[in-house]
Amino acid sequence: MILPIVAYVAAILRKVSASIDADYPNLPLLLEDMWETMYESNGVGLAAPQVNKNIRLFVMDSAQIFENVEEGDEAYPDTPGIKRVFINAQIVETGGKDWIYNEGCLSIPKIREDVLRAETVTLSYMDENFVEHVETFIGMTAIVILHEYDHIEGKLFIDYLKPLRRKMLQGKLNDISKGKVRVDYKMIQIK
Secondary structure, three states, X not given: OOOOEEXXXXXXXXXXXXXXXXXXXOHHHHHHHHHHHXXXXXXXXXXXXXXXXXXXXXXXXXXXXXXXXXXXXXXXXXXXXXXXXXXXXXXXEEEOOOEEEEEEEOOEEEEXXXXXXXXXXXXXXXXXXXXXXXXXXXXXXXXXXXXXXXXXXXXXXHHHOOHHHHHHHHHHHHHHHOOOOOOOOOXXXXX
């Protein structure tokens, strides 16, 4: 089932999410719905708070970014990307040189801005079977992970913008908060 995505003013997007265990109710169905919602909305990642669930869970498929990139392209060291579920993720460390990527967010539609992120991220997390992993990710995959990780920490990509740039976007942000933006997916306005 395609779930509605909450708009950026929703309080849930500003809360640190709670950890879950293997007994979380209907988790396989939630994961299935999150994958379907992410693909239907043309996203590459989706965090549980974006579908109004205050839990430390996100899904991502960075392989979509590399559809037109040949494996081995030095500009994209993380090709062909990954499709993964992250439960109870915690950053172990970030590293490499910082680099800028023009990010967008399903909860903040029609706005894209340059954000400075670390080149690598080492994450401890559990997969959908609650098997623990500690893994280092690089490049675009790291950027997507850091963006989705921010969601479970109550942060949004616009928080990284300079105050003047945020002020310049305020009209567009107000339109999103009032539901005055057209998107090709289900979106809800909750406070």
